[in-house]
Amino acid sequence: MSPASRQRYFWEGCAVLLIIATIGVAAQGSCRMDDGGPGECIELLQCQQHVSVITAIRSGRAPTSEYARLRRLVCAIRAGNVLLLCCPAESLLPSDCGLTAQPDRIVGGEDAYVGGWPWIAMLYGSPTPSSDKLFFCGGSLITSRYVLTAAHCIYRGDVSTIDLVRLGEHTVSRDIDCENNDFGQQRCAPHPQDIRPESAVLHPNYDRPGCLRCNDIALIRLSANARLNEFVRPVCLPINPVQQMGFAASEFIGKFGWAAGWGSVGRSLFDTRQPDVLQQVQLQVLSCSSPGVLCALGPGKDTCRGDSGGPFVLSDSRGLRFFLVGVTSSGNVVCATEGVSTRYTAVHEHIPWITQTLRP
Known part of the structure; x- marks a missing residue:
């Protein structure tokens, strides 16, 4: 019998043996891995980790006993003996992330390179039901289907206030963005992608009584996958900073990261000038007394109104990938006030909620 035939009969046998045990289990939803960690009940072929295990078994790089573990992870069976397995929630996050062409109202910032921050998103719509439509907040693409932003950018959690999410933008007034590289060759980005949001989930403890702007973080599920x-590329999330980035989350303090956005470039509350070109600014992470928050500051530099929800990223110790460590949340009334830092929702402290909320 060929290996493919043995594999087919193995899974069909699993379906027969386990169908009684799985009657009544939801066809899709949350589940628990064998180590107790959060998972998502999805089709086998949608879980890259499980597919990799099967590939390793077939090639002799993993013992056949791994089949028994996969069998224990079966969480449902669909018509036609289609098995659904519990897949680690973080495996829904892409491994090809945080890469940029960036050479080594944002106040005191500078124009970003075309494609310099390929995960940045723009939210277009009405910040409140009575306001005009405009690009009013930022966000970060973390998978081809999800954008992470600030909870306060979604009015009362109603995603209908957002008409579209734009990806791949750089210069708002231009349809096609081009620039010359270091060798004088022109490099052009394709048209930006405008995708309607399908749904939004605010952190359940956002703005709880006595803690204004706590857990200021939300997920927007797009109605279609980003191309x-x-x-247009997802940013990495710091699931395990030591392993992924080469240093612990406690060592973020003192490091320099980057924020980006199209927010106001004026310091005054009444100066609402917004740049046409995506701005970037380098800020230093400071010690912050508030839980679940990162603080960052630069001399005469800051994020400002309109930058909310946008990314604050740190590179790993090798300078190869960028990780989303903060979601722009709040700052001083007068942007870039000397000695006053901006608050960013600490992404690493919200990883469990993020991974449990993601769906395929």
């Missing part, structure tokens, strides 16, 4: 390319 990934050099100019």
Whole structure:
């Protein structure tokens, strides 16, 4: 019998043996891995980790006993003996993330390179039901289907206030963005992608009584997958900073990261000038007394109104990938006030909620 035939009969046998045990189990939803960690009940072929295990078994790089573990992770069976397995929630996050062409109202910032921050998103719509439509907040693409933003950017959690999420934008007034590289060759980005949001989930403890702007973080599920390319690409999340980035979350303090956005470039509350070109600014992470928050500051530099929800990223110790460590949340009334830092929702402290909320 060929290996493919043995594999087919193995899974069909699993379906027969386990169908009684799985009667009444939801066809899709949350589940628990064998180590107790959060998972998502999805089709086998949608879980890259399980597919990799099967590939390793077939090639002799993993013992056949791994089949028994996969069998224990069966969480439902669909018609036609289609098995659904519990897949680690973080495996829904892409491994090809945080890469940028960036050479080594944002106040005191500078124009970003085309494609420099390929995960940045713009939210277009009405910040409140009575306001005009405009690009009013930022966000970060973390999978081809999800954008992470600030909870306060979604009015009362109603995603209908957001008409579209734009990806791959750089210069708002231009349809096609081009620039010359260091060798004088022109490099152009494709048209930006405008995708309607399907749903939004605010952190359940956002703005709880006595803690204004706590857990200021939300997930927007897009109505269609983003088309990934050099100019539209997810950012990495710090699931395990030591392993992924080469240093612990406690060591973020003192490091320099980057924020980006199209927010106001004026310091005054009444100066609402917004840039046409995506701005970037380098800020230093400071010690912050508030739980679940990162603080960052630069001399005469800051994020400002309109930058809310946008990314604050740190690179790993090798300078190869960028990780989303903060979601722009709040700052001083007068942007870039000397000695006053901006608050960013600490992404690493919200990883469990993020991974448990994601769906395929």
